[in-house]
Amino acid sequence: MKSSQFYQTKRFIVKVLSALLIIVLCIIFLTPFIVMISTSFRTNADAFTQPVSLFPREWTLENFPAAMNVIPYWRYMGNTSFITVLSIIGNVISTPLVAYSLSKIKWKGAPIISGLLLATMMIPYTVTMIPLYRIYSKLHLTNTYIPLILPTFFGSSYFIVIVRQFIGSISDSLLESAKIDGANEFQRYSKIVLPLCKPALTTVAIYAFMNAWSDYLAPMIYISKTEKLTLSLGLQQFMGEYSTDWARLMAAAVVFVIPVVIFYIIFQRNFVQGVSTSGIKE
């Protein structure tokens, strides 16, 4: 009797402690979001008064319209959306093409390219940065969105790996019977494989969205005209020469982050799927 009671109390204590641990971790992980939102609803004067308080003493909405004035927010959002939509299209078109080639077509280039795929993921951005910049510069393509969008139409190694995995699981006999029915390679691709790929492609679209929306490095290097900046660069403009306008910056950041959060909440399952499949070794 005694030992089972002891065992039960021990289990109970463990449960309570685990719950506490989980809750504490959740609070820690949520804190930056709380701070972001909280700061966006207070004035700078309030944020810079001691004693410091987490929540505003006086809630205000003024930062949001003010932030929209400091930088041309909607213009930046339009720019960013434009780039993002095209990036998604580019990726969704090119990725399955290449993945299909590597997965379902038995040709001698397939293993070579598969190996190269991984090799390209290893190349640090800084190595290709300068030559690419020079090329675009000579072609007078700086301050356009072409350097940002063009690469997406040629397949991104990371996405190809994910989709290839997926296509690999499509049964060969399905394709065989289509071939017997007279379908050529492209028809087999577009009428059978592509429709079946939808889940994987959705994942690719989501990740392409995230990458393009948050991209900082490429816009920073190629875009300098103010009216062409993207949102991630626009946030930087709140950091002035002398000091940073924190309240308004946080307001702008909140508006920047919201679409991403919404997207995530809607497409949660795809996110999780995409991440999981990418973890499996080739």
Place this chain on the structure above:
Amino acid sequence: MSKRSDTRRKRTKNRRQNINGFLFASPWIIGFLCFSLYPLVSSLYYSFTSFSPVSQPVWVGLKNFENIFTDSLVLKALKNTLFMSLVSTPLNLLCALSLALICAKKFKARGIVRTIYFLPSVIPMIAGTMVWIWMFDPTYGVINNVLSKVGINGPSWLLDPKTTKWSLVMMGLWNVGTAMLVIMNAVQEVSSSYYEAAKIDGANSVQAFFHITIPGIAHVIVYQAILNLINSFQYFQQVYIIIRASGGNAMGLASGGPANSILMYPLYIFHNAFIYMDMGKASAMAWLLFIVVAIMTVFMTKATKKVTDELGG
């Protein structure tokens, strides 16, 4: 007779396969040539030249490399980057593993908890970085505020050379969501029959963890370690923003943070390319980085194979 026409048919079939395969893969091939191979080779060429955004490359042989090896800031950048690799990577993995184990168990609010842990790695990095900078503010930031409530006098996180890199580590831990999900998935895939067998044999949960879970997810952990390691050599965005946020111009154009404590290798490459305008040297530095990363990746991939073979998967 039929055998010869058989082989001929096979050859045409093969040729058609090759053509089709090539055509379908052509976007990537073109992309590879233009965006990877050509820049890689030019970059190598540039390493032996000297030029700026407004001048043409002039051959200088090994001068850039000489310069690099005698530049104290290169050494500093390397040290900083290595610190992040060696400290951040294991800590990140540990954190991801712990969170993954938590989320792998079934409990009521699991979905929400998982979302909370994963959300940080989903939002744009610049937004996250900026919030952290604000949180790290020595006087008005929430971190020191909380610390002072328990009686600790918090340091000037991003201004004290001693604590800047640790601040980066903390920011990194917040971002382990992706790794967590991957590991969690792997944990869930470990067949429950193993655990049942272990239980029958009388093993407790700790033993089960070390003898079943770990070997079962070993390949995933090592893969994440490789990814993390490669990433740690690419630290640019966060440090760039942090440095810009702490008074930009006052600290000089090309600052690497307090006492250059967060001068990461890619950041220094960037300085050399776009601020000191020495693009030849920057290219040389970048190629050295590439070689190091390549060697490490190959090494670690081989290590992965060995580990998974030994553990029997």
Place this chain on the structure above:
Amino acid sequence: MKRKKYLALLMVGVVLSASIIGCGDSGKQTSEATSVSEADTPKESETEETEAVESEGGEREIVNYWHIHTNEEAKVEDELIAAYNASQDKYEVVGLSMTDQQKLIVAMSSDEGPDVIFTSNSNLTTYYFNGLLYNLQKYVERDQTDLSQFMDMALETCTFDGDLYGLPNSGGAAIQMYYNKDLLAAAGYNEPPATMEELYEMAEKITTVTSNGDIDVLGYPLFPFASARQELIYAFGGTWWDEEGNLTPQSEGALESLNTNMKFREQYGVEQVQAFLGTANTNRYTEQDMFFVGKQAFRFDGTWLPTMIEENNPDLNYGITLIPATEDYPELRGVSRYESGTMAMPVNAANKEGAWDFIQFANGYEGAKILNVGRGVTPARYDLLEDPEILAIPGFDVFIEANKLDNGINYPKIKDYAKYVSLIDNALDLVYNGYMSPEEALADLAEQCKGLE
């Protein structure tokens, strides 16, 4: 499932419409990002192609002007631009506030950059050595531009290898000592210190500390960082380079200044001082600026400060005086960096004639006056020194007196200036945080500088 699809479609719709708006909007917004001005001058909206449009009988040629000013100062620039555009009808200047040095350099080296830039002389050197500036000597000679009214030292900052690469708009011994009269009076002082030794004494008396050791009021002028690197060193007779442009990282004066600096920091706690300075940095030039709210007794700062104090805290009881010198070098009183605001033409400027025309106007009597008065900076022209509006700028008597003393220290015209500064900052960081003694740090610095040109 259905709900999800619906939401997804909604998102896509929002994104698509935003992108359409974003594209279609390109014709409407002007390219002035941060200057939110109550425009009393009508701004012409311009299309995406803002580069030099050839004038077709009546249409003006566009001249792109990028300056480094924000907020209030940006409005002054707008005034200047409006005045110029009104004064002639061949060119139209379009202004842009570009504070990102990085972007500016990248833009100047491409052919999508500005036609005219406004920058400080320290950056001018860097731009020159990277071949980004257009040689203006030919224009000067062609148009017989009258340079006599420009102060020698100011012209000197724009001259490289004997040729002129820019025209000076403002110039002078830019930094002097501001002090809080109330804080001094509370400690029993009616006059500001005349020597650094006196300054240190006063600093000790005025610095106050809270109950848990944090610094409440800072007596010694450790902030802004740039002044600590320059004027605070110069006042002790130290220099980082000599007149020929040779680097002198281990000057006696620098060592003495740093030793005094560390003595003060150690007295009140190195970490506490750093914490105070961290806050000061977050608040710089905002309403909560440490000097504006009376938490700093002495401050080495620039000609622009009175204007800023006016805007943020007009009730501050402060005074300005020459930077003190040590007892050994009394002739160094008022020593400061010589800072000039200059206008130059990038080598890739699309509309060079228009750029030159604007540069001449902006630095002539009328144009320079607008900027100098509006920004509150000392002029680079002799004739402006007589102008009553200039003389009325708060604090000018001290700065003009300082200019006359000719104690300004010019930036060195060396290629690796930016790198040298970053190495100096590095060394100073190590000293201030107590990792190295001043002597060690400066010796280390000397080692690192060996490769610099």
